Amino acid sequence: MADKSLRGTRLGAQSMESDEGVEPAARIISEYHCPKGHVVRIPFSVEADIPALWECRCGSEALLVDSERPEPKASKPARTxxxxxxxxxxxxxxxxxxxxxxxxxxxxxxxxxxxxxxx
The missing domain is CATH 1.20.5 (Single alpha-helices involved in coiled-coils or other helix-helix interfaces)
Incomplete structure (x- = not known):
């Protein structure tokens, strides 16, 4: 058992794998503008469906640059x-x-x- 232990390493703290030859996924940065003047930049995969609305840090809905606000979905009133x-x-x-x-x-x-x- 003692010959299988990893002495001198911190298990869980460091990976034994190197980042050599690893290609990160292709991304694009989407920019959203908030009605209060904030600009939000979010990285998305190039394969992702990018939403037209994103929640700003202030809680408002930020709109994707060069897109139109989507129509609100019709919903039933909540049953009491x-x-x-x-x-x-x-x-x-x-x-x-x-x-x-x-x-x-x-x-x-x-x-x-x-x-x-x-x-």
């Missing part, structure tokens, strides 16, 4: 809890349930002992 409830029950059913719950609460309140102190 109330919308989902109305899919399962009618207003009349909900009123019946409310009356039942209120009757239970009122009965429990009457049955509870009073904790008042007499003066």
């Amino acid at each position: 809890h109330w919308d989902m409830l109305l899919e399962r029950r009618s207003i009349a059913d909900l009123e019946v349930l409310l009356d039942e719950r209120l009757a239970l609460l009122r009965a429990a309140k009457r049955a509870a002992p009073s904790h008042r102190r007499s003066a």
Whole structure:
């Protein structure tokens, strides 16, 4: 076991491979302009589909130079809890349930002992 150890090296800190003969992937720099005047430059692979919009460091949407703003996608409004409830029950059913719950609460309140102190 001792003859297989790598003495004098820092495992994980340095690679035993050299960068010799390694060609980096071909890239292009895409430039985006923010409405607040910022310029964002992002490197992309030459094979990548370059998006027309990129989020700027200020949070605004930066537009790719020499491109047009894409049309916003149509989206459905978010369903709320109330919308989902109305899919399962009618207003009349909900009123019946409310009356039942209120009757239970009122009965429990009457049955509870009073904790008042007499003066």
